[in-house]
Amino acid sequence: MKASAPTLLAATLLCACSAAPPASADLDVAFTCSQGESISVRFSPAHGTAVLMxxxxxxxxxxxxxxxxxxxxxxxxxxxxxGDDLSVEIGRMAPIECKAR
Structure with a gap:
């Protein structure tokens, strides 16, 4: 049995979509900051939040x-x-400049 062009196109699009992570998935990012400090941030786009560790x-x-x-x-x-750059501002401290690893 031969598949029609629209059927093949639909199957290809479904496969391509399933390989990509959902846009609302949480994203954990590790950063190296000035003076060798390490921090991490979990971005949760679906909730409009981020958790800084x-x-x-x-x-x-x-x-x-x-x-x-x-x-x-x-x-x-x-x-x-x-992009990969992050600035952390805590109270009146000077900002901490970081770069994603």
């Missing part, structure tokens, strides 16, 4: 409007970035 401390942040890149904040702690 630094020195075994867990900080949940809410997504904020951004003209470019991303911003998550809970008030005293803010992360912002674009």
């Amino acid at each position: 630094r020195h075994s401390e867990r900080m949940e942040l809410q997504q904020q409007p951004s003209g470019s890149g991303f911003i998550y904040s809970n008030g005293p702690t803010t992360i912002r970035g674009k």
Whole structure:
């Protein structure tokens, strides 16, 4: 039995779609920061949140409007970035500059 062109196209599209992760899947990213510090961030696009892990401390942040890149904040702690670059702002401390590993 021969498959029709529309049937083959539909099957190909289904296979291609199933190979890609869902857009709303959580994403864990490890960063190396200035002075050798390591942090990690779990981005949860479906919930509009990110969880920053630094020195075994867990900080949940809410997504904020951004003209470019991303911003998550809970008030005293803010992360912002674009591409592989991340800046961590905690209270009045100088920002910590990080790069994804």
